[in-house]
Amino acid sequence: MLTAEDLWYRYDRRSPWVVRGTSLSVAPGEVVGLRGPSGSGKSTVGRLLAGLLTPDRGEVRVGPRADRSGAHPVQLVLQHPERAMNPHWRIRDILAESGADRTEVDSVDGNLVRPEWLDRFPHEISGGELQRVNLARALLTRPRYIVADEISTSLDAVTQARSWHLLLNHARTDTIGVIAISHDNDLLAAVATRTIDLHTAS
Numbered sequence: 001m002l003t004a005e006d007l008w009y010r011y012d013r014r015s016p017w018v019v020r021g022t023s024l025s026v027a028p029g030e031v032v033g034l035r036g037p038s039g040s041g042k043s044t045v046g047r048l049l050a051g052l053l054t055p056d057r058g059e060v061r062v063g064p065r066a067d068r069s070g071a072h073p074v075q076l077v078l079q080h081p082e083r084a085m086n087p088h089w090r091i092r093d094i095l096a097e098s099g100a101d102r103t104e105v106d107s108v109d110g111n112l113v114r115p116e117w118l119d120r121f122p123h124e125i126s127g128g129e130l131q132r133v134n135l136a137r138a139l140l141t142r143p144r145y146i147v148a149d150e151i152s153t154s155l156d157a158v159t160q161a162r163s164w165h166l167l168l169n170h171a172r173t174d175t176i177g178v179i180a181i182s183h184d185n186d187l188l189a190a191v192a193t194r195t196i197d198l199h200t201a202s
């Protein structure tokens with residue numbers, strides 16, 4: 001179980017609290033939506049869950065670490081995959097960053113990453129394809145949870161549906177919990193079994 005208990009966070013001691021007493025829990029294999037107005041702290045909660053930020057108060061608890069040494073059990077996947085990748089690396093090397101060995105990279109799910117992309121650079125595949133590489137890299141770390149922060153926002157409807165279909169298939173097969181951050185209520189209704197609302201302070 002991934003549990004966040006009474007999380008408080010602000011980026012600066014003089015700034016207002018961005019996260020104010022957020023609590024949530026996500027079971028293995030569960031898909032939970034996280035929505036709220038712009039600026040309500042959704043992405044910040046995502047970073048706290050993935051261990052990229054440390055809460056000022058409260059705590060995040062998750063089961064044992066991922067099998068991969070060094071990989072956090074909660075992987076964060078962001079909207080702009082190109083910002084999370086070295087543009088000078090081939091897709092094969094980007095996937096190997098997960099800790100997967102050559103054989104695992106070569107046998108990655110072909111629906112997610114087509115074999116012919118492996119020797120290309122990020123700019124040599126489309127944005128939707130690059131997001132699938134991003135998802136594959138996160139999945140190769142063998143995470144227990146994935147925080148998907150607006151992962152399909154800049155994609156057309158067909159590509160969006162395809163990316164989510166692939167992610168949810170893997171999540172089901174490997175019992176990975178997913179936290180779907182989105183402004184899109186229709187998307188959340190389609191992918192999540194329940195949705196948590198974050199609200200901005202007055």
Ligand SMILES: Nc1ncnc2c1ncn2[C@@H]1O[C@H](COP(=O)(O)OP(=O)(O)OP(=O)(O)O)[C@@H](O)[C@H]1O
Nearest residue numbers: 011012018036037038039040041042043044045183
């Ligand atoms: N690195 C940062 N340093 C300082 N303030 C930040 C930083 N990142 C975010 N903030 C502030 O924290 C608040 C919450 O931002 P966050 O990105 O978590 O909200 P959000 O709900 O995900 O917004 P959106 O829906 O617009 O993406 C905002 O006021 C934002 O300006």
